[in-house]
Amino acid sequence: MKNVVKAGIFGVCIGDALGVPVEFKKREDLKTYPVTGYLEYMSWNQPKGTWSDDSSLTLCLADELTKGYDLEKIGQSFVKWNKYGHWTAHGRLFDIGGTTRHSIARLIKGESARFSGNIFEEDNGNGSLMRILPLAFYFKDEENIEKLYQIVKEVSSITHGHFRSVFACFIYVIFAIELIKGKDKKEAYNHVQKTALKYAEIQGFNPNEIQLFEKVLRNDISRYSEDEIRGSGYVLHSLEASLWCFLNTENYSEAVLKAVNLGEDTDTTGAITGGIAGIYYGFENIPDEWIAELVRKEDIELLCEKLENKLMK
Numbered sequence: 373m374k375n376v377v378k379a380g381i382f383g384v385c386i387g388d389a390l391g392v393p394v395e396f397k398k399r400e401d402l403k404t405y406p407v408t409g410y411l412e413y414m415s416w417n418q419p420k421g422t423w424s425d426d427s428s429l430t431l432c433l434a435d436e437l438t439k440g441y442d443l444e445k446i447g448q449s450f451v452k453w454n455k456y457g458h459w460t461a462h463g464r465l466f467d468i469g470g471t472t473r474h475s476i477a478r479l480i481k482g483e484s485a486r487f488s489g490n491i492f493e494e495d496n497g498n499g500s501l502m503r504i505l506p507l508a509f510y511f512k513d514e515e516n517i518e519k520l521y522q523i524v525k526e527v528s529s530i531t532h533g534h535f536r537s538v539f540a541c542f543i544y545v546i547f548a549i550e551l552i553k554g555k556d557k558k559e560a561y562n563h564v565q566k567t568a569l570k571y572a573e574i575q576g577f578n579p580n581e582i583q584l585f586e587k588v589l590r591n592d593i594s595r596y597s598e599d600e601i602r603g604s605g606y607v608l609h610s611l612e613a614s615l616w617c618f619l620n621t622e623n624y625s626e627a628v629l630k631a632v633n634l635g636e637d638t639d640t641t642g643a644i645t646g647g648i649a650g651i652y653y654g655f656e657n658i659p660d661e662w663i664a665e666l667v668r669k670e671d672i673e674l675l676c677e678k679l680e681n682k683l684m685k
């Protein structure tokens with residue numbers, strides 16, 4: 373598939389940038405004044421087209437993958453983001469989640485990326501799900517599901533090491549891989565449900581944890597009503613919301629706007645939805661003006677080309 377890295381990465385960054393100005397807004401307010409394109413200032417006082425931590429950490433991961441897979445180097449690039457504004461829209465960070473901040477603090481003190489993450493149940497924000505997409509490009513041809521799971525687990529666990537976060541990332545990555553392979557939406561979704569449930573059974577994962585994924589894995593998430601979908605910062609809500617938005621819309625802009633207009637953690641729901649919608653509908657389906665006004669679009673484009681070239685070798 374041509375430009376698939378570019379489609380996915382721009383998909384994340386634009387979904388993020390659409391959500392940044394309205395982060396924390398309630399759904400009922402967004403029903404009155406829905407987001408239909410880039411806004412400016414408001415929640416974070418940032419100019420139009422500014423993306424946040426979701427995109428920064430996605431770009432850090434993508435950038436490291438252009439040099440090969442090295443967990444410690446990925447962790448160090450997160451440190452560079454945190455300390456020096458590496459891969460930020462305007463040279464400095466303006467948004468960071470608590471779990472990510474604590475984990476990066478451990479990396480700064482010299483902890484290995486294997487042990488830096490938080491591992492408790494309350495550490496299941498969407499902070500690793502929002503940055504995991506580049507793994508789908510890099511490991512799209514990996515046929516060993518065990519190996520794929522372990523990689524997703526270690527990359528999520530740099531910050532988010534609880535099973536729920538890891539398994540949410542795993543579901544998202546295997547879904548994205550199916551879309552990269554050109555599968556139809558429904559076909560990809562059915563495949564993911566079967567693969568994830570089978571893998572959970574073989575591994576003997578805690579059934580109580582797997583039960584929490586019931587809406588996504590055992591039922592059809594697209595059939596829930598909007599009232600049953602939350603746009604909060606909880607990883608399970610973000611996974612459900614992004615799949616729901618993607619499966620219930622017909623193009624990139626509809627999908628990301630639906631995500632942002634769910635309210636609450638608008639930038640992250642936008643980013644996670646935008647990644648898969650970008651891959652599925654292609655770069656050409658992303659509105660030109662959103663690409664044109666995205667901050668650092670040239671740098672992002674160069675990075676995508678670098679990763680695309682690396683993957684073709």
Ligand SMILES: [Mg+2]
Nearest residue numbers: 424425426639
């Ligand atoms: Mg953000």
